[in-house]
Amino acid sequence: MSADGLFASPADTPLADRMRPRTLDEVVGQNALVGQDGVLRSLIARSELPSMVFWGPPGCGKTTLARVLAAAADAEIVSFSAVLSGVKEAREVMAAARRLRHATGRRTVLFVDEIHRFNRSQQDAFLPYVETGDIVLLGATTENPSFELNRALLSRLKVYVLEPLGEAELVELLERALSDGDRGLGALAVSVEREALTAVARLSAGDARQAFNLLELAVALGDGRLDDAAVRRAAQRATAVYDKEGEEHFNLISALHKSVRNSDADAAIYWLARMLEGGADPRYVVRRMLRMASEDIGMAEPRALEQVAAASAAVEHVGMPECALALAQAAVYLALAPKSNALYLGYGGAQRAVASRPGLPVPLHLRNAPTGLMRDIGYGAGYRYAHDEEVGVAAMACLPAELEGVRFYRPTGRGWEARIRERMAELDRLRHGKVE
Numbered sequence: 001m002s003a004d005g006l007f008a009s010p011a012d013t014p015l016a017d018r019m020r021p022r023t024l025d026e027v028v029g030q031n032a033l034v035g036q037d038g039v040l041r042s043l044i045a046r047s048e049l050p051s052m053v054f055w056g057p058p059g060c061g062k063t064t065l066a067r068v069l070a071a072a073a074d075a076e077i078v079s080f081s082a083v084l085s086g087v088k089e090a091r092e093v094m095a096a097a098r099r100l101r102h103a104t105g106r107r108t109v110l111f112v113d114e115i116h117r118f119n120r121s122q123q124d125a126f127l128p129y130v131e132t133g134d135i136v137l138l139g140a141t142t143e144n145p146s147f148e149l150n151r152a153l154l155s156r157l158k159v160y161v162l163e164p165l166g167e168a169e170l171v172e173l174l175e176r177a178l179s180d181g182d183r184g185l186g187a188l189a190v191s192v193e194r195e196a197l198t199a200v201a202r203l204s205a206g207d208a209r210q211a212f213n214l215l216e217l218a219v220a221l222g223d224g225r226l227d228d229a230a231v232r233r234a235a236q237r238a239t240a241v242y243d244k245e246g247e248e249h250f251n252l253i254s255a256l257h258k259s260v261r262n263s264d265a266d267a268a269i270y271w272l273a274r275m276l277e278g279g280a281d282p283r284y285v286v287r288r289m290l291r292m293a294s295e296d297i298g299m300a301e302p303r304a305l306e307q308v309a310a311a312s313a314a315v316e317h318v319g320m321p322e323c324a325l326a327l328a329q330a331a332v333y334l335a336l337a338p339k340s341n342a343l344y345l346g347y348g349g350a351q352r353a354v355a356s357r358p359g360l361p362v363p364l365h366l367r368n369a370p371t372g373l374m375r376d377i378g379y380g381a382g383y384r385y386a387h388d389e390e391v392g393v394a395a396m397a398c399l400p401a402e403l404e405g406v407r408f409y410r411p412t413g414r415g416w417e418a419r420i421r422e423r424m425a426e427l428d429r430l431r432h433g434k435v436e
Contacts, residue, residue: 016212018183019176021064022071028208029169030061030162039160040065049073051130051137053115053145056162057248059207062140063113065162070138076100076108090125098134108135115139116148123153130156164206171201173208174215178226185216191225199231249280253288256331260289261296265335272331276324285327286312292334298343300415307333338415346409353403360400391430 021027024034024041033040043049049069054062070077078093097108110126112118118126129135130153137157141148145159165173174197177184200218204211214234215226222230252275259267275285286308293304307330314326369379384394397404411417411424 014213015177015184015216016059016209019173019180019212021061021068024068027061027064027068028172029165030065033065033160033162040069044069044072047074049075049109049136049138050158051135051156052158052160053137053139053141053149054160054162055141055143055145057164057206058142059204059209059211060162060164061208062142062162065160066111066113066138066140070109070111073107073109073136075106075136077111078108079111079113087121087125090122094126094129094135097129098132101134107133110135110137112137112139114141116141116143116145118149120150123150127153127156165208166206167198167201170204170206170208170211171197174200174211177212177215185219188219188224190219190222193227196226196228196231199228203231203235252278252280253285256285257288257292257296260292260331260334261339263335263339265332268331268335269328272328273324276320276327282315282320282323282327283312286315286330289327289330289334295344296339296341297334297337297415298340298417299411299420300340300342300417301337302416304334304337338417340412340414340417342409342411342417349408353406353408357402360402363397363400365396366398393427393430395431395433 024044027034030038032038035041049072054065056062076097078097080090080093093108093110097110100106100108126135126137130137139157145154145157149157178190178192179186181187196218200211200214204214214231218230218234219226221233252271256268256271256275259271272285276282289308290305290312293308297304311323311326311330314323317323318326364378365380365382365384367374367379369375374380382396384396386392386394399406411421413421
């Protein structure tokens with residue numbers, strides 16, 4: 001593929017493709033990388049091009065930067081499809097790159113968009129050629145490379161993280177498209193309301209591609225006028241930014257969980273809405289909320305688990321969108337409930353005790369003795385039936401002897417756990433015969 005082929009944009013292609021920057025000077029945003037002191041500008045100035053991956057959300061400039069760098073390199077440029085090509089094709093590309101380098105000294109720049117779609121076999125096929133420098137691998141991905149690329153390949157790539165574009169940066173791009181008569185919409189002489197342009201940027205949530213698409217449609221619907229009504233018709237209903245299969249899925253559920261933990265009801269509702277309006281499976285959300293009820297609240301407010309269980313029933317019985325309010329109710333309850341991680345810590349301590357000494361025997365007095373032989377060897381000997389005790393609790397150890405005195409559950413003084421702590425102290429006194 002020639003360098004020109006990286007930027008070919010026929011007139012009937014979408015506005016986003018036609019307006020794609022062709023040089024670093026046309027790139028808007030990502031100043032840390034492309035500004036006057038940016039690392040990418042420095043690499044181009046020194047004619048250096050290491051293998052690298054651009055990681056960031058959709059529409060932030062990943063593919064554009066990779067293409068600009070590839071076009072600036074004095075190298076053979078090849079695009080590779082991780083979806084359409086297999087290991088055989090990958091090895092053929094690598095072999096041709098090695099022959100070219102040995103024959104002419106020129107390197108091959110291999111451009112891979114959505115590099116996270118590489119399977120493990122493809123990654124292994126490219127690894128030795130990246131290591132020897134026969135190819136320069138330039139990739140772009142919306143997925144976390146730490147999870148999607150194997151460690152050996154990732155260690156040979158420089159990862160650059162790109163951020164979503166700000167509203168002002170998106171407005172700058174949109175204004176450029178409206179004034180450009182060759183690639184953009186300048187020839188249409190669109191009448192523009194500034195507020196409408198800002199609305200397009202806001203609805204695009206940092207995604208330049210989405211902003212261009214929305215602008216193009218709004219201009220078409222507005223019959224040469226870009227106003228608020230045209231933008232509303234084009235947008236219809238802005239889809240919440242949410243990738244239910246990628247990293248953003250985990251970022252959003254993390255934000256919901258931590259907002260609940262910090263007792264912020266407004267934030268909890270917001271992050272819940274971001275997930276549900278973006279298409280999250282409500283069953284996944286309610287499963288995580290069930291976990292929150294025990295991990296972060298527990299016995300400080302036992303009814304929290306009941307509230308989420310009721311919301312879970314609503315999810316199963318009525319589904320979306322009706323169950324959204326039930327989930328919101330549960331999220332607010334969780335956020336406002338007193339917090340305690342005593343159960344979480346207690347169970348974790350018990351897990352560690354089991355892992356370190358997995359075979360501690362059950363004390364004989366706690367074992368059932370359904371046969372004479374078992375009674376003869378001591379099963380059940382010394383067991384005291386709590387209901388026969390005057391105070392309702394026996395002075396009897398229920399942990400293995402090796403764990404005697406260990407306390408796994410230590411209730412806080414918050415919410416219901418304040419009463420639980422008093423009750424546990426009372427039971428300790430009764431077990432030791434200290435009746436007041």
